[in-house]
Amino acid sequence: MPMQMQDLQDLFVMKLNDIYDAEQQGLQAMQQLSQRVQSPELKQGFQQHIEQSQQQVSRLEQIFQQMGQQPNGEKNLGIQGLIQESQKLLSQDASPEVLEAGIIACQQAMEHYEMAAYGTARTYAQLLNNDQAVQLLEQTLDEEKQNDEKLTQVAEKINVQAMQG
Numbered sequence: 001m002p003m004q005m006q007d008l009q010d011l012f013v014m015k016l017n018d019i020y021d022a023e024q025q026g027l028q029a030m031q032q033l034s035q036r037v038q039s040p041e042l043k044q045g046f047q048q049h050i051e052q053s054q055q056q057v058s059r060l061e062q063i064f065q066q067m068g069q070q071p072n073g074e075k076n077l078g079i080q081g082l083i084q085e086s087q088k089l090l091s092q093d094a095s096p097e098v099l100e101a102g103i104i105a106c107q108q109a110m111e112h113y114e115m116a117a118y119g120t121a122r123t124y125a126q127l128l129n130n131d132q133a134v135q136l137l138e139q140t141l142d143e144e145k146q147n148d149e150k151l152t153q154v155a156e157k158i159n160v161q162a163m164q165g
């Protein structure tokens with residue numbers, strides 16, 4: 001059913017729905033990807049990220065609740081496409097290092113998607129004077145940025161290993 005899209009508040013709700021489903025799909029994808037990595041650093045990173053995402057989901061639920069809304073359960077096709085790209089990688093005959101380097105790249109693409117979405121939602125919340133939402137969204141945005149930096153650090157090592165094939 002088409003949503004009412006008449007003002008920034010409506011767009012904000014739509015964005016929250018996008019992010020909510022992105023987090024859910026991301027959680028499933030990370031559970032799958034974490035089983036395919038061998039480096040303890042990366043495995044541990046995935047574990048932390050999974051736990052963090054569960055908290056991020058509950059922050060979004062708080063925002064919905066505070067606005068008297070409920071997630072509409074619509075599929076986020078953007079993140080779905082990124083996850084399909086990572087599936088493509090998993091089905092190749094890749095060496096462990098190459099696979100890990102590729103998995104990090106997929107993970108970072110998802111991270112950047114989330115950073116863009118959370119950044120937009122935070123900005124909307126600021127304009128709408130929804131202070132609680134600003135605070136919750138910013139908290140998650142900071143976590144996503146930190147995760148992205150951590151992934152870059154791991155990638156710097158694994159990419160070099162992948163060069164050796």
Ligand SMILES: [Fe+2]
Pocket residue numbers: 023026053056114144
């Ligand atoms: Fe997230």
